[in-house]
Amino acid sequence: MVGLSAEADKSAWPLLPAERTWGAWRLAIALGTAAAATWCYIIGEYVGYYLNFLQGAAALTAGSMIGMLLAFLAAAPICARFGIDSIASTKPQFGARGWIIPSAMQLISIVGWNSLLLIFGAKSATQLMLTLGVMPLGLGARQIVPAATLLACALIYLTLLRGATGVTKISNILAAHVPIGCWMLYLLISHRWPELRVAQPTLASPDRLWNYTTGVEIGITATMSWWPYIGAMIRMAPNARTAVVPVMLGMGAATALLSLIGIAGILVLKSSDPSQWLRTVGGPAYAILALVFVTAANFGTAITGIYSSAIGLRNFAALERVSWSTLLLITIAPVALVGALIPELFFSRFGAFLAFLGVGFAPLCGIQIADYFVLRARVVDIRAIYGRDPASPHLTIAGFNPAALLALSLGCLVYLNLLNPLSYASSGPYRFLTASLPAALCAAICYVLVSKLLGPRTGTRLLQRRRPE
């Protein structure tokens, strides 16, 4: 973080090239730390409901890499070129006020993911306390889980008071948990390979192709929904070229690899939580080690998530000038509330949460990709992104770009028509195409067509490079 000013560190302002000092390794470690959390186990668990180990591994890894590719192409070119976060990168498509929509999606995504992480960590801690017989008298999981979640929120808050410097320092320490995860996977596979090889998924549909496609879909939606994290991390890299391999391998492949733990765990031991099954495989010492791993992994990821969300909120004029500590409180409060009030309800609805992420983020990625590579031919005006003048080329209809709104709506409808996020009931060509990919494609096509139809007044041409008068 050499040369990064305190102002830029805690604002949504663009970073100058001299401030973007993260090389490929630094970026890969930060992204790997962000991705490699216990959500991987839950993602793997859901794939393990439908597919056996080898098929699940193939489908989930393929889906993760595809989702990562889409999220990268959507956010990275603009974020890396100008050193801005993912939310700022949506202003060219959604307009001077329309970016509030992606911002809301980002907030929901980050609050959801981080609530999940902290609840998972708290549940693991509770489980271990029960196992070791150190649970305080008169207390149970109902009290410990919310309390542990609130404690974690407080620690994250204190760490992030230092801005991105806190993210850097913590990722330096926590990068070690990725190899530990690989060791856990090795342990499970080496001890239980014969069982794992023949284990059958419990919720598999009779339709083999549907199961396979659902494994791919889960991978796509999981990694694509980390679109906010990509922008927040990539803005620290000097350019998009530096970020390609770190994003695809450090985040996409690492997620897939650690998700295999969840697939294997649910198939053989009926639990994706390593702190539970490692006790079965290796005894209490392994369980303690796993808990430390789970805690460390969640902590690093939650810190990155809260930081990304806080930077995204800075784009709101009302929050531009509030102190960093207040902004952090605003960002972390929803996570704390979910963790304290409805931990079990939220945890049990993870599948629906994942699918709802696909509903929103697939069209968003399609729109951004079409805008940057097709409509703008890679020309973006950084001044227009931050302009406040009513004559700004970003002001379309009341600050909203109708092309983006229509495309987003159409993409959501396409997704919902193909896959019901609540019941996972599917229709049409879902089993051949997934739901995310058609949603992204339809949104992209709709965005280009409507933009061209509406012309330069409300379409995207006015948002192109414009010299200041």
Add this chain to the structure above:
Amino acid sequence: MADQLPTELARRIEALERQGGEGDLNLRSWFWLILFGVATPAALLLWGWWA
């Protein structure tokens, strides 16, 4: 427009405008993206289907 922006933000924008489109994706970047985002998933899906 720049008059309404904080001085530091305006300075940053001017510096970035001078930079132009440097550092955008090049052929090598596209190679890695297609390898990891298209070819690898396609190979995995084929392998997994018959696994």
